[in-house]
Amino acid sequence: MSLSMILPMSAFALAASISPGPVNLVCLSSGTRYRLSQGLIFVTGATLGFIALFIAIGLGLYSAMNVMPGLQALLRWAGVAFLVYLSYRLAVDDGRLTEGDTHKAPGFMTGAVMQWLNPKAWLASASGIGAYTSGNDLQQVLIFASLYMPICWLSLASWVYAGAFLRRYVQRPQVLKAINRILAALLLASCVYLVLE
Template sequence: MSIEVWLSYFLAVVILSVSPGAGAVNTMSTSIRVGVRRSIPAIFGLQAGLALDILLVGFGLGALVASSVTAFTVLKWAGAAYLVYLGYRKWTDQGTVEISRGQAGEASAWKMFNQAALVNLTNPKALVFLVALFPQFIDPARPQLMQFFILGLTLVGVDILVMFGYASLASSLRQLLSSRRHMRIQNRIFGGLFVGAGALLASVKS
């Protein structure tokens, strides 16, 4: 994998991680309840779920590459189209993200870890997104294991940093995310980024 391909992938996963989703909402909600330091188990629980998703997608795509390069190429273009579709959905989304303060409670670190892991494991969109994303950067003519390892490690590393950022800024972000006007602006920014990413990824050569 060339540095140019990796940098393109890095940009894509930054967009993916920063764009508010179930993981970000879980992290912010937990941080609001128990603080940034005590929300660390929840952040790493998200990564555990994400890592299992990456393994599932990696094994599946590896088998697909071994059986049919043509099918892999079709999946690559379908994935790029899906990214553009996500951008359209994000651009037109008029909703807000609701974060409940709730009670601080005494949830154990293990319970927060497990609950956060399930957020990613039970979110089919995470799997679909990874299936759409990974083929853009995998060279089917080269060994697969190291390529998947680099992609997975990069994604988890970026997501950890972003989730810590969300946890730290949870209080100030709460007001922005509960404002329909602010959320509409944010949705259009991320929607445009997704569409641009889909167009860019379709042209990337491993």
């Protein structure tokens, strides 16, 4: 594959990965609430979950979904339910920071599953594959996925680091509680968008 295709693929991957979405908001929240290492575990799960989804869509999953509208609706409602659950957890968080408390932190599997329930991930995969690969060409899909993986990981990690930066300068529980509630409201807004779409 030529450099003339690699650069646009990389630019697309960066724009799709770093722009705000449900996973990015959870990354930001993880950075404000938990140890940096916990946030990066979530990022790794989200990145690998996205790459698995990307490859599956590249191999025809998206086409199969169009044939089975019931499955599409089921995934949409599962995504909405999962986002509502995450919104609830953010909204009820008390804003207290305890370095040793990692059992509630979203982990690797949460990140991986969240991408499969994330409409932004489906859209980014389908539109990227449609724009930059021809048909079901596995080699092109794998090259695109290999470009996407580090870009996605670094983009999501930047949201965790932004949260850690906020945490360093905003230590008062009331402020963190307010930030978490704003993030919860944004996640709920994305649910409303999904329901109305």
